[in-house]
Amino acid sequence: MRKRVLITVLLLFLAMTLSVVSFVLLQNRFSALGDALQNAVYADVPIERSCSEIEKQWDKSAVVTQIFLLHSDLTELRTALESLPELMDSPLLYRAACIRALHLLNGIRDSLAPTVENIL
Amino acid sequence: MTVTLIRLLILYTLILGCMRLMGRRQIGELQPSELVITMLLSEIASIPLENTDIPLLNSIVVILVLTALEVLLSALCLKSDRTRKLLQGSPMPVVWNGKPIQKTLKTLRLTIDDLLEALREKDVFRITDVQLAIVEANGKLTLQLKPQMQNTTAELMKIPAPQQGIPCPIVYDGSIQKENFAYCNMTDEKFQAILRQSGLRTEEIFLLTVDTLGSVHYVRKEHDDA
Known part of the structure; x- marks a missing residue:
């Protein structure tokens, strides 16, 4: 029984670690992507640079997010981000698309937080 | 997919x-x-x-x-x-000395019909035959009949019952079960002697059991000719 309990405690530890690591990883990735989007919207960064930065951050986030998040939740965000290069010629549209992507990102981010609203 | x-x-x-x-x-x-x-x-x-x-x-x-x-x-x-x-609950007596314990039945939300049905499933048709019936934590009913309603046993009849050995499987489907040797005082020498006596090789045996009193029983493997 002792061996069984020991294995169980290790499994519990593994599950808890996975849960915490996934939360921290996602928050870090979303934070980096969010910063890139915010720079595109509010900071005076050239569109080409901001777009390549967003693309770079999304590429880094893609694997982590797909492992830990509902794929359907990500589809909308991915579509919004992938449309950005096509809108580079029109700064207004580009900015609007960035704001939309930022809202989607914040929505997913909020849904991950272990708050009472999310739990219930 | x-x-x-x-x-x-x-x-x-x-x-x-x-x-x-x-x-x-x-x-x-x-x-x-x-x-x-x-x-x-x-x-x-x-x-x-x-x-x-x-x-x-x-x-x-x-x-x-x-x-x-x-x-x-x-x-x-x-x-x-x-x-x-x-977490698991505890066993609760529902019949004592042929009478249903109404308080426990209420606690368990069991009707008298449920109880009689459970008794019938145990081949007991008269509640008065029951000495003690208990609803276990897993919901099953276990019961003890009154002494006069219990099956006759050798002990009750004071008949000396011959000792029976406990059978141990020694060969399963041609494979020797070494871990069972200790349970039936089997040794390699004894096992070889059994094989010599039966005239069979281990691979030809489907099941070989030896009981604690030393009786040997074996079933030969059937050959699939098809």
């Missing part, structure tokens, strides 16, 4: 491992907490199979936590009587 198949293999292995970790108790009569865990496990395992949009890791973490909780709770139940009673 391939994703579902791979997911299925991962989940099958995981659940099989978890069920083994939870132990034999899980496979036999289910206690309330075990029933809940088993139902939850099957539900959680089926969700990522039906919908590949759901990350498999979510289900894996939940399955691991559920298994861990079940094992830890059962370990706690072993240590603490109070926890055991709280």
Whole structure:
């Protein structure tokens, strides 16, 4: 029984670690992507640079997010981000698309937080 | 399709491992907490199979936590009587000396019809024949009949019963079960002697049992000529 309990405690530890690591990883990735989007919207960064930065951050986030998040939740965000290069010629549209992507990102981010609203 | 198949293999292995970790108790009569865990496990395992949009890791973490909780709770139940009673309930007597205990029946929300039906399932048609009936924590009814209604035994008739040895399987399907040798005082020499006496090789034996009194019984393997 002792061996069984020991294995169980290790499994519990593994599950808890996975849960915490996934939360921290996602928050870090979303934070980096969010910063890139915010720079595109509010900071005076050239569109080409901001777009390549967003693309770079999304590429880094893609694997982590797909492992830990509902794929359907990500589809909308991915579509919004992938449309950005096509809108580079029109700064207004580009900015609007960035704001939309930022809202989607914040929505997913909020849904991950272990708050009472999310739990219930 | 391939994703579902791979997911299925991962989940099958995981659940099989978890069920083994939870132990034999899980496979036999289910206690309330075990029933809940088993139902939850099957539900959680089926969700990522039906919908590949759901990350498999979510289900894996939940399955691991559920298994861990079940094992830890059962370990706690072993240590603490109070926890055991709280989580698994305790056996409750429902018939005493041929009379139903109405208070317990009310507590268990059992009608007299339910009780009589459970007794009939045990081949008891008159409640007055029952000395004691108990509803166990897993919901099963166990009972003891009044002495005059019990089956006659050799002990009751004061008839000396011959000692019977306990049979031990020594060969299964051509394979020697060395780990059983100790239970029936078997040695390699004795085993070789049995083989010589029977005129068979180990590979030709389907089942060979030796009881603790030394009686040998064997079944020869049937050859599949088809």
